Amino acid sequence: MPVNELSALLLDKARQDIYVLEKLVADDDAPLEVFGFHAQQATEKLIKATLAAQGVAYPRSHRLGELVDLAADHGIRFPGRVETLVDLTPYAVEFWYDDAPDEGVDELDKG
Numbered sequence: 001m002p003v004n005e006l007s008a009l010l011l012d013k014a015r016q017d018i019y020v021l022e023k024l025v026a027d028d029d030a031p032l033e034v035f036g037f038h039a040q041q042a043t044e045k046l047i048k049a050t051l052a053a054q055g056v057a058y059p060r061s062h063r064l065g066e067l068v069d070l071a072a073d074h075g076i077r078f079p080g081r082v083e084t085l086v087d088l089t090p091y092a093v094e095f096w097y098d099d100a101p102d103e104g105v106d107e108l109d110k111g
Contacts (some may be wrong), residue, residue, distance in 0.1 A: 003055055010049035017042035036091030040064070044092070050076060062092030093094045 001009070017038045024030040024038070040062070047067045049060045056074045058067060065086040067079060 003052055007049045007053040008046045010052060014042045014045035014049065019044065027108070032072045033091065036088060040088035040091040043082070043088055047071065047078075047082075050078075062089060 020038045021035065021042065024035045043064055044062060044067065047064065048058050049068070051074075052070055054074060054076055056070065056076070058070060061067065068082075068086060070079065
């Protein structure tokens, strides 16, 4: 996929997460984990869109700090506010599975 198309796709996907965030912020009953997940996803996609626009290959990773560091390695700097969003990383996966049993799917299938 051409760089500009990938960057545009990621920006569009980030806008979808931002749309959800705008709806959730108005709901006092919205679960923090759901808000955090979409905030993390929007941030991840915006960072990856920036990397893609600069022609920088990025890993399949939800670790925002790793992505920010990769950007910095290529001379891309973000405002301080964006760099503080690395604290959202746990919302990508960990918080979604806090209530799940420790056994993996493979173990459960062994019955």
